[in-house]
Amino acid sequence: MAQDSIPCRAGVGLKPEHYETILAERPDIGWFEVHPENYMGAGGVPHHVLHRIRRDYPLSLHGVGLSIGSTGPLDPDHLARLASLIDRYEPGLFSEHLAWSSHGTTYLNDLLPLPYTAETLGQVASHVEEVQDALARRILIENPSTYLRFAHDEMTEIAFLDALARRTGCGLLLDVSNVFVSAANHAFDPRAYVDAFPAEHVGEIHLGGHAPLAADDPTGPLLIDAHDRAVDAEVWNLYARFVARAGPRPTLVEWDDDVPAWPVLFTEALAAQRILQA
Numbered sequence: 001m002a003q004d005s006i007p008c009r010a011g012v013g014l015k016p017e018h019y020e021t022i023l024a025e026r027p028d029i030g031w032f033e034v035h036p037e038n039y040m041g042a043g044g045v046p047h048h049v050l051h052r053i054r055r056d057y058p059l060s061l062h063g064v065g066l067s068i069g070s071t072g073p074l075d076p077d078h079l080a081r082l083a084s085l086i087d088r089y090e091p092g093l094f095s096e097h098l099a100w101s102s103h104g105t106t107y108l109n110d111l112l113p114l115p116y117t118a119e120t121l122g123q124v125a126s127h128v129e130e131v132q133d134a135l136a137r138r139i140l141i142e143n144p145s146t147y148l149r150f151a152h153d154e155m156t157e158i159a160f161l162d163a164l165a166r167r168t169g170c171g172l173l174l175d176v177s178n179v180f181v182s183a184a185n186h187a188f189d190p191r192a193y194v195d196a197f198p199a200e201h202v203g204e205i206h207l208g209g210h211a212p213l214a215a216d217d218p219t220g221p222l223l224i225d226a227h228d229r230a231v232d233a234e235v236w237n238l239y240a241r242f243v244a245r246a247g248p249r250p251t252l253v254e255w256d257d258d259v260p261a262w263p264v265l266f267t268e269a270l271a272a273q274r275i276l277q278a
């Protein structure tokens with residue numbers, strides 16, 4: 001399968017809890033997405049299943065470990081393992097986060113935000129170009145969910161992402177749930193954000209559930225990008241708003257914690273599919 005060939009249909013993240021059902025029933029779903037870090041071992045059950053599913057469905061890889069926003073160099077071993085995995089499965093898309101998660105030899109179990117400055121833009125662009133050269137393909141960069149802002153930001157998140165795409169030729173992954181989470185946490189209008197997002201760069205959309213975290217703040221709770229529940233009604237509305245303006249894009253429903261039974265996740269995908277078809 002050629003890169004960027006994921007169909008404009010709804011897909012879901014592939015979870016071990018659903019391996020047996022998917023292999024037995026072969027549900028009518030557009031595609032599956034996996035975190036490559038879960039498949040960087042040489043073999044075993046995960047690869048056995050992924051090979052079988054890859055024969056029947058398009059596949060996308062969504063990385064969480066490259067630390068593209070780090071000020072230090074990218075990990076060459078991680079990048080080499082990623083390139084090997086992409087050669088092995090030939091996914092239609094590969095995406096990563098606009099975030100950092102490592103410092104020196106320390107790796108953090110989180111995706112941390114960046115200051116939106118010209119200096120940061122240059123560093124991230126250099127890393128994106130390095131990854132695209134190593135993988136010999138265009139990649140997508142996802143807008144983050146954030147819980148703080150930097151006082152010395154020089155541009156908006158949208159301006160940063162648009163400049164990154166124009167400078168490097170990368171695409172963008174619009175995570176609508178992240179937009180809603182960040183908008184609630186920083187008191188901006190999520191509708192204005194999705195209306196201004198540069199649709200010409202968008203190669204994929206993500207949807208997921210968020211959770212409120214009680215806080216001593218009179219403006220309301222902090223929202224967390226939890227991926228542990230169904231997509232919120234307001235996120236569905238934002239998604240439909242973007243699709244109505246920009247047209248359909250491959251859309252993934254993320255549900256990574258408290259993973260439900262397959263029919264529940266499949267129902268979420270069908271809801272996204274109805275919006276794409278409308």
